[in-house]
Each structure stands twice: as C-alpha cells, then as structure tokens.
Amino acid sequence: MTPDFRLFPESASTFADRVDHLYAFLVIVAVFFTALIASLIIYFSIKYRRRVHHEHVQITGNYWLEATWAIIPLMLTMVMFVWGAKIFLEMRSMPANPLNIRVVGKQWMWKIQHPLGRAEINELHVPMDQPVQLNMISQDVIHSFYIPAFRVKQDVLPGYYSSLWFQATKPGRYHLFCAEYCGTNHSQMLGTVVVTTPEEYSSWLANTSGESSEVAGARLFERFRCDNCHKTDGLGDGPSLTGLVGSRVPLAGGGAVIANDQYLRDSILNPAKQVVASYEPIMPSYQGQLNEADVQQLIAYIETLKPGNAPRPESAAPSE
Numbered sequence: 001m002t003p004d005f006r007l008f009p010e011s012a013s014t015f016a017d018r019v020d021h022l023y024a025f026l027v028i029v030a031v032f033f034t035a036l037i038a039s040l041i042i043y044f045s046i047k048y049r050r051r052v053h054h055e056h057v058q059i060t061g062n063y064w065l066e067a068t069w070a071i072i073p074l075m076l077t078m079v080m081f082v083w084g085a086k087i088f089l090e091m092r093s094m095p096a097n098p099l100n101i102r103v104v105g106k107q108w109m110w111k112i113q114h115p116l117g118r119a120e121i122n123e124l125h126v127p128m129d130q131p132v133q134l135n136m137i138s139q140d141v142i143h144s145f146y147i148p149a150f151r152v153k154q155d156v157l158p159g160y161y162s163s164l165w166f167q168a169t170k171p172g173r174y175h176l177f178c179a180e181y182c183g184t185n186h187s188q189m190l191g192t193v194v195v196t197t198p199e200e201y202s203s204w205l206a207n208t209s210g211e212s213s214e215v216a217g218a219r220l221f222e223r224f225r226c227d228n229c230h231k232t233d234g235l236g237d238g239p240s241l242t243g244l245v246g247s248r249v250p251l252a253g254g255g256a257v258i259a260n261d262q263y264l265r266d267s268i269l270n271p272a273k274q275v276v277a278s279y280e281p282i283m284p285s286y287q288g289q290l291n292e293a294d295v296q297q298l299i300a301y302i303e304t305l306k307p308g309n310a311p312r313p314e315s316a317a318p319s320e
C-alpha cells in the first residue's frame with residue numbers, strides 16, 4: 001500500500017460527497033443482502049441435507065412471506081431511484097449564471113477556450129466556489145470528459161454540443177481523463193484541472209495576449225464574408241443576426257426553433273437543414289472551411305449581437 005493510497009478519488013466538488021453517499025448506500029445494501037443470502041444458503045443446505053429418514057413437507061405458499069420479500073426490495077429500489085434521480089437531475093440542469101468555458105475534444109487532446117481570450121490545451125483552470133459550465137463538442141470521434149475528483153463525466157460528441165457543470169470546492173490539481181476509447185493514443189489523452197481561488201483565476205485569465213472568442217469570431221465573420229449577406233439593418237440577402245440568440249426562429253415549411261448554440265452551429269455548417277422562413281436557401285455551407293473552435297468563436301460573436309449593443313468592432317479591440 002502506498003502512503004497516498006485511497007479507496008475513492010479525492011472529493012473536490014459539491015457533487016462529490018453526495019455521489020459518494022449514494023454509492024455507499026448501494027454498496028451497503030448489496031453487501032448486506034449478499035451476506036444474508038449466502039449464509040442462508042449455507043445454513044439451509046446443512047439443515048435440510050439429505051438424510052435417511054427424512055419427511056417431505058410440501059409448502060404451497062405463504063402470503064405474508066411473499067409480500068415481505070416483494071415490498072422490502074421495492075422500497076429499497078425506490079429509495080435508490082429517487083435519490084439517484086435527484087442528484088442526476090441537478091447535474092443535468094445547468095446553473096443560472098455559470099462561468100462559460102468552451103471545450104473541443106480531438107484526437108488526442110482537449111482544447112479549452114476561456115472567456116476573455118485565454119486558451120489552453122490539456123489543462124483546465126477554474127475558480128473554486130463558483131459554478132462552471134463547459135460547452136463541449138468533438139472535432140472527430142466520440143470522447144468523454146471525465147474529472148473523477150468532481151464525480152462528473154460527459155460524452156463529447158461530433159456534431160452535437162453537450163454540456164457539463166460543476167462547482168469546485170478545494171484548490172488543487174486533479175486528473176482529467178478521456179473516458180471513451182477514441183483511437184490509438186486514447187490512453188495519452190490526459191489532462192489536469194487546476195482549481196484556484198477566484199482572485200488567482202482572474203489574474204491568470206488576464207495574463208494573456210490572446211484575443212477573446214468574440215473578437216476572434218468577429219474577424220472570422222469578416223474573413224468569410226458573412227457580412228455580405230448578414231447586414232445589421234436586415235437589408236442583405238440573409239437575415240440580420242442581431243438579437244437572434246435565444247429568439248424563436250420561424251422555419252420554411254412550418255415550425256420554429258429556439259436559436260441556441262446547436263441551431264447556430266447547424267446554420268453555419270449545414271444551412272440547408274433548417275432554412276429560415278421567407279429566405280432563399282442560398283447560404284453556402286462552411287463545412288470543411290471552419291473547424292469546431294472557429295464555429296464556437298463565431299457563435300460567441302453572434303451572441304454579442306444584441307439590439308442596442310455597440311456595432312461589431314472593426315479592429316481586434318477587446319469588446320468587453
């Protein structure tokens with residue numbers, strides 16, 4: 001046994017202890033019934049072993065006994081279900097005002113983009129005592145983002161945004177694993193989560209020369225000539241994107257969608273999938289020209305386009 005041997009990973013998020021308590025309950029119930037049943041099997045096989053002068057007693061049923069062994073397991077499994085569902089739902093409902101960090105998984109690394117322009121690879125800096133939401137997508141195959149110390153894990157899929165949230169409780173460095181076999185170097189797809197105080201995180205964040213996602217997105221918007229069709233006054237061949245995020249978009253052929261990240265991504269890479277009502281399907285697809293990180297930057301930029309907001313920065317000046 002090494003000195004730092006531990007049965008469980010360190011517990012460093014608000015979920016960790018709650019997941020461990022539920023897990024302990026499952027283990028205790030399983031161990032208790034395994035021991036009970038095993039000892040009864042041994043006891044009965046000795047007590048009722050074949051002997052020379054034994055009598056058969058035929059038992060046809062016992063109402064109370066049967067009711068007992070149906071109701072007790074039912075109650076135990078309902079406790080497991082309600083308890084588990086409660087924690088699961090909390091993990092799956094994103095918090096109100098999280099710190100948003102964008103993640104791209106690719107063979108075989110994690111690319112992480114913080115707000116305000118700081119980017120990193122295979123390292124994730126987060127402040128403690130603050131909800132952090134990761135918005136993730138894969139550039140190639142299915143990966144899975146797993147932080148054992150936080151007890152959180154989420155598949156990262158190609159073509160589809162998935163998210164994950166946690167609130168770290170203890171400064172330190174924790175393992176980050178890819179938990180979905182993703183090719184030759186899957187086992188090297190490792191990283192570190194660095195939890196610091198909010199003050200340390202802010203100064204770490206400010207210490208960069210990189211441009212923010214929004215500004216990088218604004219530059220892509222110009223470079224790919226999106227602004228040829230998408231003009232702020234709505235007089236171009238495409239709809240104005242101002243105020244688009246979060247709004248209800250009527251679609252050609254009926255129906256409507258809420259303009260979330262997934263819809264924006266699909267509109268850019270696969271415009272024919274959902275065509276905005278009363279527009280021609282003339283937007284070219286940018287599949288193959290923009291990678292997932294580019295698309296995330298474009299989305300970050302489109303999110304800043306709100307009515308009343310200052311127009312898009314012409315130069316690469318930070319917008320916030």
Ligand code: HEC
Nearest residue numbers: 224225226229237238239249267271274275276279281283
């Ligand atoms: C040739 C003109 C043209 C160009 C260039 C163009 N678009 Fe479009 N775009 C359209 C049209 C027309 C629509 C509406 C029809 C549709 O949904 O396909 C649209 C729809 C969209 C939508 C959905 C808008 C809504 O109101 O729901 C988004 C987002 C978008 N484009 C982003 C972009 C981005 C980002 C670029 C540059 C990388 C770009 N577009 C380049 C013409 C264009």
Ligand SMILES: [Cu+2]
Nearest residue numbers: 143178182189
């Ligand atoms: Cu992977």
